[in-house]
Amino acid sequence: MTLKGDERWELIDEITRKTVRLEEDKQSLLDIVGELTVRPTTGLPLAIAVLFGFFSFFYTFGLSFLMMLLDPLFKDLIIPWLLETIPGRGPTLEECSFIFSVLVGDPNALHSFEYLGVLTSGLYTAIGVVLPAVIAFYMMMAILEDSGYMPRLAVLLDTVFNKIGLQGFAAVPMLLSFGCNVPGVEATRNLETKKQRFMMVALLGIFIPCGAQLGVMLQVVPEHLGFILLYLVVSFFIAGVFLSEFTPGRSPEMILDIPPYRMPQWGNICIKTWHNVVGFLGTAVPMVLIGILIVNILYLVGVITWIGSVLSPLFLGYFGVPEETAMPLVMAFLRKDVAIAQITAITMTTAQKIIAVTLVSIYFPCLATFIMVLKEEGMISLLKTIAILIVCFFVFGGLMQGIVTILGI
Amino acid sequence: MDKWKIGSVYFVLLGAVVLWFGCWELITSCGITDEWATDWLKLSAEAMGWISIWRGLVTSLAGLLIMLGAFRFSDDEGFGTSVVGSIMLWIVAGSDILKMLCTSIPGTGSWLNTFHRFLETYAPPYPAAIWLLPFSLVILHFIVLKGQKINKESQ
Numbered sequence: 001m002t003l004k005g006d007e008r009w010e011l012i013d014e015i016t017r018k019t020v021r022l023e024e025d026k027q028s029l030l031d032i033v034g035e036l037t038v039r040p041t042t043g044l045p046l047a048i049a050v051l052f053g054f055f056s057f058f059y060t061f062g063l064s065f066l067m068m069l070l071d072p073l074f075k076d077l078i079i080p081w082l083l084e085t086i087p088g089r090g091p092t093l094e095e096c097s098f099i100f101s102v103l104v105g106d107p108n109a110l111h112s113f114e115y116l117g118v119l120t121s122g123l124y125t126a127i128g129v130v131l132p133a134v135i136a137f138y139m140m141m142a143i144l145e146d147s148g149y150m151p152r153l154a155v156l157l158d159t160v161f162n163k164i165g166l167q168g169f170a171a172v173p174m175l176l177s178f179g180c181n182v183p184g185v186e187a188t189r190n191l192e193t194k195k196q197r198f199m200m201v202a203l204l205g206i207f208i209p210c211g212a213q214l215g216v217m218l219q220v221v222p223e224h225l226g227f228i229l230l231y232l233v234v235s236f237f238i239a240g241v242f243l244s245e246f247t248p249g250r251s252p253e254m255i256l257d258i259p260p261y262r263m264p265q266w267g268n269i270c271i272k273t274w275h276n277v278v279g280f281l282g283t284a285v286p287m288v289l290i291g292i293l294i295v296n297i298l299y300l301v302g303v304i305t306w307i308g309s310v311l312s313p314l315f316l317g318y319f320g321v322p323e324e325t326a327m328p329l330v331m332a333f334l335r336k337d338v339a340i341a342q343i344t345a346i347t348m349t350t351a352q353k354i355i356a357v358t359l360v361s362i363y364f365p366c367l368a369t370f371i372m373v374l375k376e377e378g379m380i381s382l383l384k385t386i387a388i389l390i391v392c393f394f395v396f397g398g399l400m401q402g403i404v405t406i407l408g409i
Numbered sequence: 410m411d412k413w414k415i416g417s418v419y420f421v422l423l424g425a426v427v428l429w430f431g432c433w434e435l436i437t438s439c440g441i442t443d444e445w446a447t448d449w450l451k452l453s454a455e456a457m458g459w460i461s462i463w464r465g466l467v468t469s470l471a472g473l474l475i476m477l478g479a480f481r482f483s484d485d486e487g488f489g490t491s492v493v494g495s496i497m498l499w500i501v502a503g504s505d506i507l508k509m510l511c512t513s514i515p516g517t518g519s520w521l522n523t524f525h526r527f528l529e530t531y532a533p534p535y536p537a538a539i540w541l542l543p544f545s546l547v548i549l550h551f552i553v554l555k556g557q558k559i560n561k562e563s564q
Contacts, residue, residue, distance in 0.1 A: 026563045029555055032489035033496075042493050045470035049497035052467045055460070056504035065511035072520055226459025 030261050037152045038258070040159075047156055050149065054140050062136025063129075063215055070128045074112050079120050083107060086119075102296045106345075113219070113341045122292040125216065125338050126285045133215030134280050135273060137179040142272040146264035150175075151256060158254050164240030165251035166196055173200055177208040180280055181369040184208065185376055195249025201373055202243065202385045205365035206392050207236040212284065212337035217357060220344055224354050224409075231403070232361060235396045243388070287366065288338055295331045295342075304330060318394075319359060320401050321352045328356065332363045339363075351404045358400045362393055416551050417482035420491050423544055424476025427498060430537040431469030438462045451534040464501060468538060471497035475545070488555060495548045502542040505535070 003011065027035075036042040083089065086104050088097020093106045100107075105117030112124040144150050150172060158168030169190045177184025181204055188200045209217065209232065217225050244251070298304050308315075308326035315323050324346045332339035339360045343353060364370070364386075374382045430452075436442050437452050438461030445452045474494030481487025513530035516522040522530075 023563070026559055027485065028559060029489065029492070029552060032485050033492055036486070036489045036493050042474060042490055045467075045474060046493055046497060048463075048470065049467045049500045052463050053500040053504055055463075057507065059460075060504065060508045060511050064508075065515065068515035069520060223458065226463070 034148075034152070034258070034261055037149070038155045040156065043152070043156045047153060050144070050153075054144070057140050058133065058136045058211075058214075059218065061139075062132040062134075063218055066132030066135060067129060067215075070132065071112075074124045074128050078123065079112060079115070082117075082119055098300065101300060102293060105296070109345075111344070114345050116292070116296065116342060116345060118289050118292045118296065121341060122289045122338070125212075125341050126281075126288040129215050129219065129341075130212035130284060130288075130337055131277070131281070133211045134179065134284075135277055137211040138273045138276040138280075139269060141175065141179060141276075142269040143264050144175075145272075146262065146268055148259045148261045151258050154254075155256060155258065160237075162251075162253075164199075164237055165244030165247075166200060166240070167191060167252075167254040168256070169254060170196070170200055173204060174208060177204045177210065178214065179211045179276070180284075181205060181208065181210050181365055182283065182372050183276070183279075185369060185372040188376065192252055193250045195247050196251060198249075198377060198381050198384070199240065199243050199247055201377055201381070202388050203236050203240055205369055205373060205385060206362050206389050207232045207239065209361050210336065210366075213340060213361065216337045216340040217361075220340055221350075221353055221357055224350070228354060228358055228361070231358065231396075231400060235362070235392075235399075239388075239392055239396075291331055291338055295327065298330065299327065318401070319355055319397055320405075321356045321359070322346060322348060325356050325359070328360055329363055332360045332366070336360055336363075336366055351409045354404055354409060355397070355401050359393070359397045362389075362396050364389060412551075412554065413483040416547075417479050419547065420479030420482060421476055423541070423547075424472050424474070424479055424491075424494065426472070427475055427494075427541055427545075428469055428472025430541065431465055431467075431472050433465075434468055434537065435462065435465030438465050446534050449533045449535070450540060451536055464504075467497055467501055471495070471501070482551075488551065492548060492552065495545045498538060498541060498545050502538040505539050 037046055082104050086100050088100035089104070089107055090096040090100075092108065093101060096104075096107060101117070103117050103119050105115035105120055109115040109120075112128065113121055115121045115124075144153075153175075154168035154171045156168070157171045161168055161170045172190060173184045173187035176187050184204050185201055188197045188204070191197045191200055209229075214225075217228065221228065295304070304327045307330065308323040311326055312323040315321050315325050319325075325343075328339040328342040328346075331342055340357055343356050343360070346356075348356065365373075370382070373385060377385075433442075433445075434452050437444055438458055440458075471494045474497065475491050476494075478487045478490030478492070478494060482491065509530055513527045514522060516526070
């Protein structure tokens with residue numbers, strides 16, 4: 001059957017009359033709340049509340065509940081068993097055998113963090129502190145993603161990120177990086193241009209502490225974590241302004257389709273959390289153990305002491321921290337969480353602790369993140385990131401020293 | 410007086426009370442006034458000062474949104490604003506309840522708490538958000554009413 005132009009339109013009208021029902025669109029309450037969530041006047045207060053809930057869950061469920069359940073396992077079972085079983089224990093660390101020093105560490109340590117052995121502090125940090133923090137973080141992330149809140153947060157933060165040449169999408173890698181920098185770097189694929197991806201990768205690697213690191217920071221400097229985090233986020237945006245100016249490329253506007261709010265399914269949340277935690281453990285645990293092993297060997301053969309003495313004028317004069325900070329800084333290249341844990345073993349004032357924790361935070365991202373940056377952005381971008389990192393380390397590390405001195409902490 | 414007018418008055422008052430407690434929490438956590446607690450109610454529930462400030466800010470903003478929305482309660486946007494404010498208050502109260510649950514189970518240096526300590530965790534004083542939670546749940550009744558109204562209008 002062949003139809004002429006008019007007949008074709010008549011047929012379309014006929015089908016439309018029979019199949020399409022037109023009625024006035026009435027917004028449901030979820031639509032209204034969804035709209036209010038992306039408006040700054042109501043959306044920003046809600047975002048502050050959601051992030052409070054996020055942090056509260058991270059701290060209460062991850063670091064208080066799960067950690068307190070795992071803590072006795074190390075304190076009462078694993079560490080005493082290792083102290084008895086590994087041969088070569090002496091009254092002090094200097095009198096212990098090489099194997100004992102590397103695997104168990106200081107036999108007189110009072111806290112699981114302070115042993116600094118591969119199987120003691122290493123396993124304790126990875127399983128006892130980092131695992132609970134990571135489980136809590138990814139559970140909350142899955143809830144935010146599945147409920148439909150994440151895209152709204154991206155829209156809400158678009159104006160802020162626009163000021164530094166990024167888009168609201170940058171909120172996703174930024175939040176993910178608070179869990180682990182590796183998926184954070186991977187998530188920068190969401191960003192549209194090469195300039196935005198490079199900027200985000202560099203800023204994430206330098207300024208955003210991962211969940212593992214946050215967990216340990218909460219144990220080491222709980223009272224000052226808010227101040228340090230605020231400093232890092234402000235530094236993120238200050239450095240972003242400069243990077244945006246000096247990085248060539250485009251910064252286009254964001255166009256985003258926002259899904260409706262939905263009730264998250266517990267099954268999906270558990271599956272997502274499980275996959276993320278397994279992936280994280282696969283990279284983190286071996287890296288923690290290898291990291292501590294390398295640092296311990298370097299320490300025992302005197303390399304760390306040598307680096308400390310060479311860099312001592314810089315540490316003492318410029319940053320105002322003891323030269324022993326060299327040890328956590330070497331460790332930070334492999335695992336930043338363990339590096340922060342090592343700070344507890346150094347005698348420092350509160351101000352020095354704050355500066356040292358900040359230095360470790362803005363120091364080189366861990367090896368796994370480096371590998372991911374290389375994979376995603378290539379060697380040239382990685383070298384540029386390292387150059388930016390070195391500048392930021394001195395600028396923002398020195399600035400923190402000045403702020404702490406002015407505040408008289 | 411119709412239900413929406415009663416709701417409006419109720420949520421303006423509730424918003425004002427939430428805002429007042431939020432501001433009090435905020436100034437207490439900033440160290441402007443001393444910490445305050447009775448046998449039933451305590452103000453600063455956080456171990457770390459900076460989280461208390463954050464919490465006080467959320468509670469104050471929740472009160473402000475509940476109150477501002479309640480002035481236009483029968484209007485979709487005003488009602489939605491009060492709902493957003495209530496959700497914020499539920500987040501703070503939920504965090505407090507979760508904290509009670511999580512601290513009641515593990516013991517200090519042992520896997521499980523003693524039964525006495527377990528029960529003790531749930532004893533008062535409670536933070537302001539927990540006391541205000543049941544009063545804010547009234548909004549659920551209005552959410553149901555709103556749903557019925559929307560359904561009726563669309564029919």
